[in-house]
Amino acid sequence: xxxxxxxxxxxxxxVRVDSRLPVEERLADLMASEIRLAGLExxxxxxxxxxxxxxxxxxxGPGPGFVTLxxxxxxxxxAQGWTxxxxxxxxxxxxxxxxxxxxxxxxxxxxxxxxxRLLESAGTDPSLGRVGFAATVDEEAFGxxxxxxxxxxxGTSDLILLTEPFSGRDGxxxxxxxxxxxxxxxxxxxxRTSHALCHPERGINAVDDAARxxxxxxxxxxxxxxxxxxxNYSTLKIDGGYREYSVVVPERCEVIVTRLLAPGETRALAxxxxxxxxxxxxxxxxxxxxxxxxxxxxxxxxxxDPGVEAFRSAFLARCKTPPVFGGLLGITDGNIYQAExxxxxxxxxxxxxxxxxxxxxxxxxxxGPVVDVLVDTVRRYFxxxxx
Numbered sequence: 001x002x003x004x005x006x007x008x009x010x011x012x013x014x015v016r017v018d019s020r021l022p023v024e025e026r027l028a029d030l031m032a033s034e035i036r037l038a039g040l041e042x043x044x045x046x047x048x049x050x051x052x053x054x055x056x057x058x059x060x061g062p063g064p065g066f067v068t069l070x071x072x073x074x075x076x077x078x079a080q081g082w083t084x085x086x087x088x089x090x091x092x093x094x095x096x097x098x099x100x101x102x103x104x105x106x107x108x109x110x111x112x113x114x115x116x117r118l119l120e121s122a123g124t125d126p127s128l129g130r131v132g133f134a135a136t137v138d139e140e141a142f143g144x145x146x147x148x149x150x151x152x153x154x155g156t157s158d159l160i161l162l163t164e165p166f167s168g169r170d171g172x173x174x175x176x177x178x179x180x181x182x183x184x185x186x187x188x189x190x191x192r193t194s195h196a197l198c199h200p201e202r203g204i205n206a207v208d209d210a211a212r213x214x215x216x217x218x219x220x221x222x223x224x225x226x227x228x229x230x231x232n233y234s235t236l237k238i239d240g241g242y243r244e245y246s247v248v249v250p251e252r253c254e255v256i257v258t259r260l261l262a263p264g265e266t267r268a269l270a271x272x273x274x275x276x277x278x279x280x281x282x283x284x285x286x287x288x289x290x291x292x293x294x295x296x297x298x299x300x301x302x303x304x305d306p307g308v309e310a311f312r313s314a315f316l317a318r319c320k321t322p323p324v325f326g327g328l329l330g331i332t333d334g335n336i337y338q339a340e341x342x343x344x345x346x347x348x349x350x351x352x353x354x355x356x357x358x359x360x361x362x363x364x365x366x367x368g369p370v371v372d373v374l375v376d377t378v379r380r381y382f383x384x385x386x387x
Contacts, residue, residue: 238256310380
């Protein structure tokens with residue numbers, strides 16, 4: 001099924017708007033205009049100056065419940081090597097190319113079209129309840145937009161449909177019902193300075209001790225999950241020593257390490273495990289382990305959750321094959337909505353390639369089915385609630 005021309009036009013207009021974080025306001029304004037054209041007044045929640053979440057909702061019938069369709073407005077920066085202007089959409093060979101075309105302006109557009117289609121049917125189905133649409137900021141950095149959304153009435157949603165680009169078509173691109181959490185360790189190593197040539201033995205070298213910690217990280221008891229597999233870690237930054245050249249033993253070093261958490265693991269457990277490892281090293285430096293933002297908790301959505309059942313049925317009806325569920329070694333706003341907000345979250349959207357890479361594209365023929373499945377999922381979910 002090809003995508004409606006109007007949907008493609010919206011995605012193209014969105015690509016032309018530079019929304020590299022933290023400058024999402026112009027794209028938020030575009031979505032606010034779309035909401036007004038549909039006859040609703042957008043709700044604008046300022047997450048930070050010039051960084052608004054833009055939302056709307058409508059009661060479509062007397063049924064119980066609240067379902068929100070959502071996605072993020074921000075993109076990462078432009079990767080090197082683009083073969084076209086990343087802010088000028090290019091349609092070629094059944095693909096639409098542009099920065100954010102896949103991650104996730106097409107997903108936001110699909111969520112909006114699904115909401116609009118449901119809005120047009122208001123009053124025709126007594127099982128329908130309240131449906132919302134939310135375009136948020138800051139997913140690619142700290143998740144402040146999603147966390148701010150939880151503090152509004154949208155945080156009372158019973159189900160969230162997050163239109164990140166996971167198509168559920170095969171095991172390489174499953175709809176993730178299980179996702180890890182992430183802790184960002186900040187390891188502060190404090191030693192003692194001394195002359196690095198004449199009397200290095202009088203000092204305590206914080207950089208040397210930080211290096212010993214980094215080398216020992218492979219001994220961390222990382223978790224594992226039957227769906228996700230083994231967790232991992234990566235050292236992201238080591239910062240210590242002089243700013244202007246000086247022959248002194250460095251007295252301070254800071255190390256940043258990211259670590260994935262399996263379902264069942266907590267941030268407190270991860271901190272305790274690293275503190276135990278550091279204590280076993282017997283370092284002369286004083287070492288403090290902190291949690292730096294952003295950190296997230298893991299989650300798993302039950303396979304028999306009513307939202308999952310509604311999505312499974314809608315996907316099968318529209319795509320003529322059951323969706324493939326799985327896990328994802330990554331982080332989305334779903335970690336916030338599900339793990340922190342306690343809202344069952346289904347992550348499903350268009351197909352394509354190039355997330356955070358050059359020549360990112362969305363497959364045009366995946367867009368129409370995504371809208372259809374979203375609409376049908378909402379209808380089936382409310383029908384199930386109405387019994």
